[in-house]
Amino acid sequence: MVGAGIVTTYTMNNPLRMFGGIDISIRRAEHRAYLAEEEEKHSERARNNGLKSCQRCGFCCLKQPCVPSPTEFNTVADYLDITPRELARKYAVVNEEKNGFYLLWARETQTDIVGRALPYYRTYDRGYCIFFDKEYHACKIHQARPKTAKTTKCWSDKTELSGACWTTDRIKALLPDFNPNAGDLYVVNGNGTVSLLRIF
Numbered sequence: 001m002v003g004a005g006i007v008t009t010y011t012m013n014n015p016l017r018m019f020g021g022i023d024i025s026i027r028r029a030e031h032r033a034y035l036a037e038e039e040e041k042h043s044e045r046a047r048n049n050g051l052k053s054c055q056r057c058g059f060c061c062l063k064q065p066c067v068p069s070p071t072e073f074n075t076v077a078d079y080l081d082i083t084p085r086e087l088a089r090k091y092a093v094v095n096e097e098k099n100g101f102y103l104l105w106a107r108e109t110q111t112d113i114v115g116r117a118l119p120y121y122r123t124y125d126r127g128y129c130i131f132f133d134k135e136y137h138a139c140k141i142h143q144a145r146p147k148t149a150k151t152t153k154c155w156s157d158k159t160e161l162s163g164a165c166w167t168t169d170r171i172k173a174l175l176p177d178f179n180p181n182a183g184d185l186y187v188v189n190g191n192g193t194v195s196l197l198r199i200f
């Protein structure tokens, strides 16, 4: 654990560029470089081969896990035969953007800390969506997958917004401890270990 007990003016809606010695913009640049490397490895990607049909390379499941709407979230919980709360605690993280917070699937590197509020730059972590089956290059929740999975087409520049419409109240209904003004900042280090900076 790094820097436990640091008192700061940080809030989830007002992330600092520098925190605990970590320059967030450098982390974002690192992530962009990581994605460029990964894109090379996903050589069958439709976009890179002039194709207009999904080749199931998995790059989009690594680049950005799906963002389910609250209704889609419940559909996935039913599909997995667990409660929405269990789904949130086991497989989702809370991310933020300018207009507020939303839930999205965790990445494989976040399996030990899912169900927690993570600042947006923290959710740029490495690895595939937690529901991506690396052996078969398939979505483990394919039949119940959110709309974002169905509309993602790497060969098209048209981006469809997920329209997820999460509110803080909806998130708190699933994660009662969620506090939009405070949280724990987790950082994935270069060697893959996770450090925690506790924020009050």
Ligand code: SF4
Pocket (backbone or CB within 6 Å): 044, 045, 046, 047, 053, 054, 055, 056, 057, 058, 059, 060, 061, 152, 153, 154, 155
């Ligand atoms: S849509 Fe996604 S999985 Fe399909 S080929 Fe493109 S990057 Fe790969």
Ligand code: SF4
Pocket (backbone or CB within 6 Å): 060, 061, 062, 064, 065, 066, 105, 129, 130, 131, 132, 133, 138, 139, 140, 141, 142, 145, 146, 149
């Ligand atoms: S839910 Fe399925 S399609 Fe969407 S990112 Fe995860 S593995 Fe990929």
